[in-house]
Amino acid sequence: xxxxxxxxDVVCFSAVTGTHxxxxxxxxxxxxxxxxxxIVMGGPHFTFFPEDAPSCADVVVxxxxxxxxANAASGAISGALLAPYPLLSTMPWPDREIQYSxxxxxxxxxxxxxxxxxxxxxxxxYCFNSLYHQMYPATEREQVRPAEDLANEVRHVREQWGLELxxxxxxxxxxxxxxxxxxxxxxxxxQLPWIGSAHPSSIDExxxxxxxxxxxTFLNLAMESAVPATQKLLRRPQISIDKFEWIVHSLxxxxxxxxxxxxxxxxxxxxxxxxxxxxxxxxxIQPYDSWCAIWQPLPKTPLAKVALDRDMLIDGCSCDLxxxxxxxxxxxxxxxxxxxxxWYWSLRYGWSRELLEAALPxxxxxxxxxxxQNLRWETTDKEVYRG
Numbered sequence: 494x495x496x497x498x499x500x501x502d503v504v505c506f507s508a509v510t511g512t513h514x515x516x517x518x519x520x521x522x523x524x525x526x527x528x529x530x531x532i533v534m535g536g537p538h539f540t541f542f543p544e545d546a547p548s549c550a551d552v553v554v555x556x557x558x559x560x561x562x563a564n565a566a567s568g569a570i571s572g573a574l575l576a577p578y579p580l581l582s583t584m585p586w587p588d589r590e591i592q593y594s595x596x597x598x599x600x601x602x603x604x605x606x607x608x609x610x611x612x613x614x615x616x617x618x619y620c621f622n623s624l625y626h627q628m629y630p631a632t633e634r635e636q637v638r639p640a641e642d643l644a645n646e647v648r649h650v651r652e653q654w655g656l657e658l659x660x661x662x663x664x665x666x667x668x669x670x671x672x673x674x675x676x677x678x679x680x681x682x683x684q685l686p687w688i689g690s691a692h693p694s695s696i697d698e699x700x701x702x703x704x705x706x707x708x709x710t711f712l713n714l715a716m717e718s719a720v721p722a723t724q725k726l727l728r729r730p731q732i733s734i735d736k737f738e739w740i741v742h743s744l745x746x747x748x749x750x751x752x753x754x755x756x757x758x759x760x761x762x763x764x765x766x767x768x769x770x771x772x773x774x775x776x777x778i779q780p781y782d783s784w785c786a787i788w789q790p791l792p793k794t795p796l797a798k799v800a801l802d803r804d805m806l807i808d809g810c811s812c813d814l815x816x817x818x819x820x821x822x823x824x825x826x827x828x829x830x831x832x833x834x835x836w837y838w839s840l841r842y843g844w845s846r847e848l849l850e851a852a853l854p855x856x857x858x859x860x861x862x863x864x865x866q867n868l869r870w871e872t873t874d875k876e877v878y879r880g
Contacts, residue, residue, distance in 0.1 A: 503566040505558075507536035510621075510791050517547050524549025533558075533565045540628075541621050541793060543573040556628060557611070559584065578633035581611070586646045593654060603657035604688070604878045605650055609672070610637040613664035615692065617717075618728045618795040619756070619788060637672055644679035651685075658710075658878065659687035667695035670703065677707035686710040688877070694730045696740045705747035711781075711877055712744060715754040719774035720767050723759060727796070738778045750781035750877070755836075758787040758819035758829045760800035765825035768832055772849070775840055782873065785836045787819050787829065817862065828853040834865045837872075 504523060508516040520532050524547065534546040535554035546553040552565040553573040560577045564570045593600035612634040616623040626634070650656050666689035667673060680687070690713035691700075704712065717727055719734055741751045753775055757768035768785075775783045790797035790806060800806050800821070810820045819829045831853045839849045857865075 501530045503531040503533065505533040505535065505562070505566075506539075507558075508534070508538040509536060510538045510542070511789070513538040513542075513545065517545065521547045521549060531566060531568060533562070537621065541624055546573070575628065578629050578636075581636040581638050582642065584638075586649065589650065589654070600654045602878075603655070604660055605654070605656055605658075606660040606662045607643060607647060607650075608662045609640070609643050609666075609676075610635075610663045610668070612636070614668065615665075616728055618726065618799070619791070621791065621794060623795070624793060637669065640672060640675035640679050643676065644683060647683060647685065651683075656685065659685050660878075661687055661689040664690060665692040665695055667691040667700050667704070670700060673700070673703050673707070677703055680708050684708070689713070690715075692730075693732050693737060693740060696744075698743070701740075701743050701747060701749075704744065705749055709749050711750045711752070713752050713754055713784075714740065714780075716771065716774070717754070717756045718759065718767060719771040720761075723761055723767055726759070726761065726799070727756075734774045734777065737774070741778050741780050745781060752782035752784055752877075753778065753780040755783065755785040756788050757785050757832060757836075758821055760788075760790075760796065760803055760805045760821060764819075764821060764823055765828050765832075768829060769846065769850075772832070772836065772840070773846065776843075782877065783837060783840045785833060787817065787833050790820060817866070827856070830862075831855065831857055834862050837869045838865070 504520070506516040506520055516534070516536075516538075520534065523529055523532060529549070531552075532547075532550050533552045533554065534550045535558045539546055539553055540555045543553045543555055551568070551571055552561075554561060554565065554576050555573065556576040557579055558565070558576055559579045561570065561574065589600075599605075613620075613622055614631075614635065616626065647656065647659055686708050688711040689709060693714055693716070696714075714737075715729075716732075716737060717729055718724055719737075721731055724731055737753070741753070744751050755771050755775065757771065758764055759767055761767050771785075788796070790800050790810070805821050805823065807820050807822045817830075817833070819826055821829075823829070832849075834857060835844075835849065835852055838844075839852075844852075
């Protein structure tokens with residue numbers, strides 16, 4: 494890949510924290526070439542950490558880059574800048590031909606992704622969103638595309654490349670009931686099943702009815718932790734297990750399969766017991782699918798500060814890497830890492846807590862961990878995205 498990059502006039506990097514070092518390494522290498530291109534750094538990582546951009550970067554864009562990318566590419570601007578927030582109702586659709594011409598697997602995939610609203614109005618302590626809210630006022634962040642415009646893009650993509658399943662990539666598709674009803678009316682003509690994500694605090698009987706009636710077939714719903722004190726630490730609304738159970742059962746009875754999203758390896762007094770309490774809640778609730786992540790201490794987030802203040806991080810931890818393992822300096826490190834790998838399978842096949850606890854101390858090889866994770870995603874791809 495590096496051999497092809499020097500032929501480019503402009504190279505733009507959109508980096509997320511955890512993979513940003515790769516972007517920095519490639520940009521630094523490009524900057525040393527005799528025929529070096531214009532180098533533009535952007536994406537979430539450089540939005541919050543512009544100081545991490547390599548010295549060879551010509552432009553460092555903080556925030557969405559649509560309004561400044563042409564000037565950045567032409568050399569009309571330089572240095573670090575906070576980009577103005579675009580007016581979403583006037584934005585052109587993404588030019589998928591650029592990507593699909595290079596990735597026929599994506600062009601031919603039955604499921605394709607779309608987005609109506611970029612903003613999340615919550616400020617969870619493990620996320621950068623509280624910082625983002627300081628950068629842009631709510632009037633700019635909380636825009637949403639008209640449902641008609643989204644439906645026209647969906648129709649265009651179906652005509653050009655084929656489409657069987659719409660994935661609406663918004664953080665909370667249930668945030669605005671009026672908008673969701675508009676989408677429901679648009680999709681009556683499209684007749685396409687769709688997938689989305691929602692915040693549990695947005696779900697009530699009316700919302701469930703609209704979701705089921707509008708063609709939603711699968712919904713991601715974040716629990717994160719079933720422990721009330723941990724929910725408070727995460728700055729999540731206090732939602733009981735009974736309420737989650739009602740939401741999940743009500744949706745699944747209407748044909749909307751639910752994935753509960755969870756987080757383990759949190760900087761609490763007993764990380765393993767916290768994780769097991771959440772596992773048991775998932776077992777009780779019985780969602781169609783259950784997913785968990787191992788928490789990572791992303792710098793500048795409130796929860797990372799908690800871990801630092803409690804001196805819970807492994808020595809030398811840089812707090813900025815996405816990994817498949819916990820970076821907490823805890824006795825139950827192996828159990829947390831293994832619980833992450835067994836989580837989906839233990840819930841899918843109805844393991845008892847005793848069986849799961851017996852499996853957690855067993856050392857898994859790197860190959861074992863990779864196979865378990867790959868098989869998990871292959872199963873999801875087959876049953877959810879292509880089913």
